[in-house]
Amino acid sequence: MNPTREAHATLVDLLDRILDKGLIINADIIISVAGIPLIGVNLRAALAGMETMLKYGVMQAWDEKSRAWESEHRKKNVLSLVEGEEIALKMYGSYYYSKGIYHTWRPGYFYLTNQRLLLYRQDFEEITFQISLEEIKTLAIREEAYLVKGKKKQVLYLIDKQEQVHQLNAVEIDQLKDAIEQKLVTLGLSDFCHLISD
Amino acid sequence: MxxxxxxxxxxxxxxxxxxxxxxxxxxxxxxxxxxxxxxxxxxxxxxxxxxxxxxxxxxxxxxxxxxxxxxxxxxxxxxxxxxxxxxxxxxxxxxxxxxxxxxxxxxxxxxxxxxxxKDRAEFGVQVFWDPKIISEWVIEKSPEIKKLSEEIKSKSKGLAYMYKQKLENLLKKELEKEADKFFKVFYEQIKSCVDQIKVEKTKKNEEDKQMLLNFSCLLFKGKSKILGEELEKINQLKGFFVRFTGPWPPYSFV
CATH class of the missing domain: 3.30.70 (Alpha-Beta Plaits)
Known part of the structure; x- marks a missing residue:
């Protein structure tokens, strides 16, 4: 049996040696960084992980498949914007949908553009909710009881010019509200909404 | 500066x-x-x-x-x-x-x-075994475990489960014993053909391949043939694999 040092196959063996071993020098003349061993460990974990997994073919099929799926998925599901429309903010959130006795919070990504606010569900390529900025009359945040007892949930109420009330929820609800208001101000649509927005 | x-x-x-x-x-x-x-x-x-x-x-x-x-x-x-x-x-x-x-x-x-x-190089030696193959062998060899694994077949579902657990525990203990035994034998075998030997930590197990031992060995450059022959013997054993890497600069011996 002959020893091997083929670069790819023995990378982990090499790292074991170079990162953890070798001559030790007293610390006062070398540049010491607490972070270094950590980098070494991370690097090794990453490389060893990949190497092992690829060696056993565990990842390969799965990896290729999921990559293909993901890239296909991405391609398909890019939100289509109108000409001249620019995204100002993207934030995970949900929209309260109700119809008859059916009601639910539908999750997705809020997109705030210079023309509208919309909630997009990537997996279904579906715009669940959208409103032109011009249609927004007012915004207000209210704290409400959550499903879980004792917990509060913040809800952003959006009232449109038809006096319809929409309930929204987002990861950073204040930020979303501020961003919408700011957009309204810059677009000169804010006539009165900032006055009653709390 | x-x-x-x-x-x-x-x-x-x-x-x-x-x-x-x-x-x-x-x-x-x-x-x-x-x-x-x-x-x-x-x-x-x-x-x-x-x-x-x-x-x-x-x-x-x-x-x-x-x-x-x-x-x-x-x-x-x-x-x-x-x-x-x-x-x-x-x-x-x-x-x-x-x-x-x-x-x-x-x-x-x-x-x-x-x-x-001087004139020495470091070699990495790792011995793995396939726990499945070794388990089969251990079951064959131990009358107690063999009897138990025969009995399971005639038991009801619930009982079979209890028996299986018992069997697994016994097998685990037996495997540990075997690992210990093989470690000692291989250590002596390898030590006899090298200058210095260092026991390194074994790495995390993979499912069909458990690392039994991990050594860094120091020996004369170009004198790895005897070690290689010895390792080949281990590699030939059913269910065992050897990884033999090097020559490395003597990182582990400074």
Whole structure:
């Protein structure tokens, strides 16, 4: 049996040696960084992980498949914007949908553009909710009881010019509200909404 | 103080030469001699090489290894250093001075190590076994376990489950015993063909391959044949695999 040092196959063996071993020098003349061993460990974990997994073919099929799926998925599901429309903010959130006795919070990504606010569900390529900025009359945040007892949930109420009330929820609800208001101000649509927005 | 020296290894001999631009990021690598030792370095900034990008780190580690290898070939004996060993200067002291001060202070220790490592190389030996194959063998060999595994077949579902647990526990214990036994046998077998042996930590198990032992072995360069033959014997055993890597510069023996 002959020893091997083929670069790819023995990378982990090499790292074991170079990162953890070798001559030790007293610390006062070398540049010491607490972070270094950590980098070494991370690097090794990453490389060893990949190497092992690829060696056993565990990842390969799965990896290729999921990559293909993901890239296909991405391609398909890019939100289509109108000409001249620019995204100002993207934030995970949900929209309260109700119809008859059916009601639910539908999750997705809020997109705030210079023309509208919309909630997009990537997996279904579906715009669940959208409103032109011009249609927004007012915004207000209210704290409400959550499903879980004792917990509060913040809800952003959006009232449109038809006096319809929409309930929204987002990861950073204040930020979303501020961003919408700011957009309204810059677009000169804010006539009165900032006055009653709390 | 914006100068420092990245130190790859200490080599035998006091030649002052350049090895070319073979270092990390194509830096020029050269030697700084002190007495009959030479520090193999490149000039760098007094800050560590670090990157979030694993590919970059990998490239640097490979470059480090390449320099140590080149010096090893060129000078015969080297004391390798780990990645990112950088000698700094201080107020009024150049990094080279610091380096020489260290070589001077540690001179005896370094030359002793150098003598011990002369003409020697490090080899990695790892023995794995396939727990499935070994388990089958253990079941065959142990009357108690074999009886139990026969009995399971005639039991109801619930009872079979209890029996299975019992069987697994017994098997686990038996496997540990066997691992211990094999470790001792292999250790002696391998030790007899090397100069020095170091027991390293075993790595995490993979499902069909458990690492039974992990050794770093020091032996004369070019004398790995006997060890290789011995390892081949182990490799031939059913259910066992051997990984034999090297020759490495003697990282584990400095």
């Amino acid at each position: 914006n100068e420092a020296r990245y130190l790859y290894c200490i080599a035998e001999g006091n030649e002052k030469i350049t090895l070319g631009n073979i270092g990390i990021e194509d830096s020029e690598v050269y030697t700084i001699p002190y007495e009959d030792l030479g520090a193999v370095v490149h000039n760098c900034l007094p800050e560590p090489y670090k990157s979030e990008d694993n590919e970059v780190m990998k490239k640097w580690v490979m470059a480090h290894q390449k320099v140590v290898d080149t010096a090893w070939e060129r000078f015969g004996t080297v004391l390798p250093l780990g990645f990112d060993t950088i000698i700094k200067g201080e107020e009024g002291i150049a990094p080279d001075e610091n380096l020489k001060k260290w070589l001077k202070g540690d001179y005896e220790n370094l030359t002793q190590k150098m003598a011990k490592l």
